[in-house]
Amino acid sequence: MSKTFDRVAALTFLAIGVLFMIESLQISKSTYGSVVGPNVFPFLLGLILVVLSIKLLFETIGYPSTRGEKQRLQYKKFWMIFISAIFYAILLEPIGYVITTFLFLIIGFQTVEKGSIWKSIVIAACFSFGVYGLYVKMLQGTLPSWPIWLK
Known part of the structure; x- marks a missing residue:
């Protein structure tokens, strides 16, 4: 992939992951008949998205320059x-x-x-x-x- 595209994608997904985590805290903590509340799954997905986005950001540091190449x-x-x-x-x-x-x-x-x-x-x-x-x-x-x- 292109270094610029990967960096923009990583930052975009990082922002979306943080937004998921923040908004999941607004959801009620438990539901009737369920030990795990509806806020847990979105929070964990947001956390996974944040971690993977940070990993992608660090990986783009080692990318070779691809100026002029079109994919x-x-x-x-x-x-x-x-x-x-x-x-x-x-x-x-x-x-x-x-x-x-x-x-x-x-x-x-x-x-x-x-x-x-x-x-x-x-x-x-x-x-x-x-x-x-x-x-x-x-x-x-x-x-x-x-x-x-x-x-």
């Missing part, structure tokens, strides 16, 4: 993931967390790097079931459940 933008991949994210948000409640996350991750993995479909399936399944199990079963939080026809 081809990958619009097709961007739109595939963007449209997938919109469908993910629309289908999260009706279909449930595990299935929509699984499908979104497979589409994302295959969009970024074609091939090794079985590796994508295994990683997407482990992540979907792992997060669901950790958050819902262990921490007793709430996520959109399975569709009615699967219960």
Whole structure:
């Protein structure tokens, strides 16, 4: 990537992460029937975004200068993931967390790097079931459940 683009992206995501963390403190601390409040997940996502943004900022220091080089933008991949994210948000409640996350991750993995479909399936399944199990079963939080026809 370009040094300038990565620095701007890192600073933008750093600001968004800090905003997530600050705004998550405005959300109530607990909900009925849940040990983990709705403020925990956005705060942790904001924290992860801040840490990764700082890491990217430090990595750009070692980048070689790329003056005059133009890189081809990958619009097709961007739109595939963007449209997938919109469908993910629309289908999260009706279909449930595990299935929509699984499908979104497979589409994302295959969009970024074609091939090794079985590796994508295994990683997407482990992540979907792992997060669901950790958050819902262990921490007793709430996520959109399975569709009615699967219960």
